[in-house]
Amino acid sequence: MSETAHQSPHHIDVKEFHPRAQAAIHNPKIRQNFRKAMDGLMSKRKSAFEGWDLETLRDLGANIRLRALANLPDLLEQLEEKLTENGIKVHWALDSDEACRIVRDICVARDAKSVIKGKSMVSEEMELNHYLEGQGIEALESDLGEYIVQLAGETPSHIIMPAIHKNTGEISELMHEKTGTDLSHDVEYLTAAARQQLREKFMNADVGVSGVNFAVAETGTLCLVENEGNGRMTTTVPPCHIAVTGIEKVVPNLEDVTALMALLTRSATGQHITTYFNMISGPRKADEMDGPEEVHLVLVDNGRSSIYQDDELLDTLRCIRCGACMNHCPVYTRVGGHTYGTTYPGPIGKILMPHLIGLDEGRHLPTASSLCGACGEVCPVKIPIPDLLVRLRQESVDGDKLHPARVTGHGAKRGAMEAMIWKGWSWMHAHPGAYRFGTNMAARFRMLQPGQIGGWTQYRTAPKLAPKTLHEKLKERGQ
């Protein structure tokens, strides 16, 4: 992997999570935009599942994903075989750089100068736009949210709703400034204006790049879920279509897609079904009127196969990218997506990004959670996100000799002082006599208790030691 592989085009330092969080917390606009949006999404999800046996459906979703991952190598082979039979060319990329080069080579072979893109988080992971621009190829986002984010020179702040951090007024100003549309709070007008601008690009683009929601091994079909029709345009109008996806997105059979779809759209936006559901099974055939002349699939590894080696961390790969964990995360709601500084923000980002960027970069991510469990509770494929956060915390301080760490950069967060405090804490609580002596003394001399305890007393009073411990009270009672 080259040194620049993960450098953001905007030079966001993942390690600077803390100051960014602080700034976001004190920014009333961000607080308001996210609170409102997340409240809306939470209630939509809730009503979308009304009347469903959600637990059974989640079990089904989890099992489908588990089964797919258990057979991942075989399924990927089968997928490649079927796709090739269908006339789709399959490429394998070990990391972002290689994936970018593959896309470039396809573009160069077609002498392509402009690329139109549908929504794809893997392409964000690859920083494909940035790369293509460097190669003299224009890459334009066609998903409305992505388009807005691109106009603003930003990255998505949510995996499903990239521009959710902006309200209508901000979007209107941005479009006015960048594209000359009238200032207006009329959402219909703004949408129509963006559509107009994009239509022209669609017609002239040489290549369309899209993501993939599910890749079906049985039939060699690429499934794409979307609401705006831009996905359909991206995959059919330009003469060449390149789909990019992580290697984990494969499922065995078409019928698996039905259950996952039901979970995906309801969990994400509270929709029973999306407006468009595209199934791509190959390039235009000789007797067909439209569709691209060539179709490619780039299967991106980028650290995934190393997660695959570990029984516990493997669960991360079940993710179907619905974003429900973000929508329900009290931390994400307070700080917004950009604070994380990572391609995938929120709970899924905290367990996925350490694999992609290493724990030296991402060492603060696993701690930025109260472990409240809301993410794990809503995850449609039952990823035990809080448990994985604890596992990664352990890796970030190398805190378990029995189960050595595996993620790159492990131990980066270990500080001598902190490690010593836990050692002392551990000794005292493993020796009941010492514990009782210590707590009795603390109770007796509670007047000497410090009034300030770091971050705690910034917002709260210090907890007050009781005059007698429960141990003492019970002893007096003769127990």
Next chain:
Amino acid sequence: MVDPIKVYPPKPSKVYFYGTCLVDMFYPDAGMAGIQLLEREGIEVIFPENQTCCGQPAYTSGYHDEARAVAKAQLGLFPEDWPIVVPSGSCGGMMRKHYPALFKDTGDDVKAAEIAGRVWELTDFLLNVCHIKLEDLGEPTTVAMHTSCSARREMGVAEVGPKLLGQLSNVNLVEQVRTEECCGFGGTFAIRHPEISGAMVSEKVDAIVDTGAKDFVTTDCGCLMNIAGYAEKNRKPLEGQHILSFLWERTSAKKGERS
């Protein structure tokens, strides 16, 4: 997540009481209230003197060797097969859900799993094992309740508190908006990320104050410290109590002192 179906044991004659370190040092009256409630149900309460802490603070901070040493010291405290009751969803969750993981690949895994299977959050135990019937002796009052995230999601007892409070004829239980949202405690999270935690607790306190309740009860001392501590520092008209202290006070003729 907790198993959707819990299999409650029949009401036993004896239980082990696991006090937790926060109850021990900061809220011993909540522990005493829990013990008295059990005794009133005719259950003999055994308090193993050598108990200290379940090991959770180190565990969630990633120091698993240190957590294991502490947890191991607790494993020998419950030799008989009586239930182990804990006045805290979070320590209960640690013992029930995380002990088996913590002792994986050690010689203690079977023992840890056996103990985990006997751990109950105390209010859940009172309601669903003891089938407690509460008689309210207190003045009319309005309270809000906060169920800790671990009580809610790890121990699956979100329904229990409201049901117990519902038995009290003079208590009007009100529900705040986003009742299931975390109060921002999260152990060391509150210290590592003070701003985020502060934002969470401030919104939680506002939500409770907006109900008009001047008092709230909670299942966990961590949340109690957090919510009541924020209210006190920011002079919000809100006081908190552990739910066990509240239940005991309202149902015992002699008023217990508040911790």
